Amino acid sequence: MNGRPTEPDGLADTVRRQRRRRQHWLREGEPSMARFVGQIGVLGWIIVAPTLIGLFIGRWLDQKFGTGIFWSAPLLLIGVVVGCWSAWRWMHRQ
Numbered sequence: 001m002n003g004r005p006t007e008p009d010g011l012a013d014t015v016r017r018q019r020r021r022r023q024h025w026l027r028e029g030e031p032s033m034a035r036f037v038g039q040i041g042v043l044g045w046i047i048v049a050p051t052l053i054g055l056f057i058g059r060w061l062d063q064k065f066g067t068g069i070f071w072s073a074p075l076l077l078i079g080v081v082v083g084c085w086s087a088w089r090w091m092h093r094q
Contacts, residue, residue, distance in 0.1 A: 047083035054079025
């Protein structure tokens, strides 16, 4: 025993993280409205781009093999899933 009271797990880390956020906010200030709009635009394209790529590849395969929407539907769904997953990762990095 070193005489210091023990801290609950994670409490000290939470306090340090909150202090760093506050210091960053004091140093940088409030983000501008243009930055928020830009982030929304980037987030939209992160979701839309893989969706469109999946749809175009699916349509191309369907036209090539004459399969109706056999390839378009699953590749569209895969594109949406990849886009949402990418957006989720991007949001947690910001």
